[in-house]
Amino acid sequence: MAALTTAEVCDSNIKLLEDGDLRVLHPVFKIYGQSRAFSGPIVTLKIFEDNVLVRELLETKGEGRVLVIDGGGSMRCALVGGNLAQLAQNMGWAGIVVNGCIRDVDEINGCDIGVRALATHPQKSNKKGHGEKHVPIYLGGALIHDGEWLYADSDGILVSRTELSV
Numbered sequence: 001m002a003a004l005t006t007a008e009v010c011d012s013n014i015k016l017l018e019d020g021d022l023r024v025l026h027p028v029f030k031i032y033g034q035s036r037a038f039s040g041p042i043v044t045l046k047i048f049e050d051n052v053l054v055r056e057l058l059e060t061k062g063e064g065r066v067l068v069i070d071g072g073g074s075m076r077c078a079l080v081g082g083n084l085a086q087l088a089q090n091m092g093w094a095g096i097v098v099n100g101c102i103r104d105v106d107e108i109n110g111c112d113i114g115v116r117a118l119a120t121h122p123q124k125s126n127k128k129g130h131g132e133k134h135v136p137i138y139l140g141g142a143l144i145h146d147g148e149w150l151y152a153d154s155d156g157i158l159v160s161r162t163e164l165s166v
């Protein structure tokens with residue numbers, strides 16, 4: 001998205017915003033990772049304090065996709081750490097957005113992906129494997145479907161029903 005900022009997208013797509021085809025996530029996410037601006041097709045994941053499925057997805061080829069994790073906003077453990085961020089980078093994911101916490105922030109900030117999360121937490125999550133992949137999730141005030149497109153930069157995060165032309 002080098003040539004296109006989220007602000008410009010908002011300014012030039014008022015109709016899409018009104019219709020809900022383009023949504024702005026609430027400004028509650030902090031910015032981590034080397035990539036301050038990133039975009040790609042969304043893979044959704046719904047989990048709660050259990051990150052086994054995060055690893056399962058990040059072990060597949062990212063192909064420029066963005067993993068969007070609804071972790072229920074839990075402030076009690078981290079769903080992504082340095083190892084998973086490194087894995088995401090190695091597998092070609094563009095970014096990870098977490099409605100929840102992350103840890104190993106110094107390592108994550110060294111990874112060549114974009115990461116957004118609510119906060120940091122030093123404790124790891126459960127490892128039972130509970131959760132659902134590719135389901136609709138409600139995150140940052142927006143309903144998000146697997147396969148929609150995410151655009152993030154320093155100003156915010158957009159979700160679009162379709163790919164936006166850049």
Ligand SMILES: O=C([O-])CC(=O)C(=O)O
Nearest residue numbers: 080081082083084124125
């Ligand atoms: O494995 C975890 O639970 C998360 C983590 O610490 C990492 O990715 O390094």
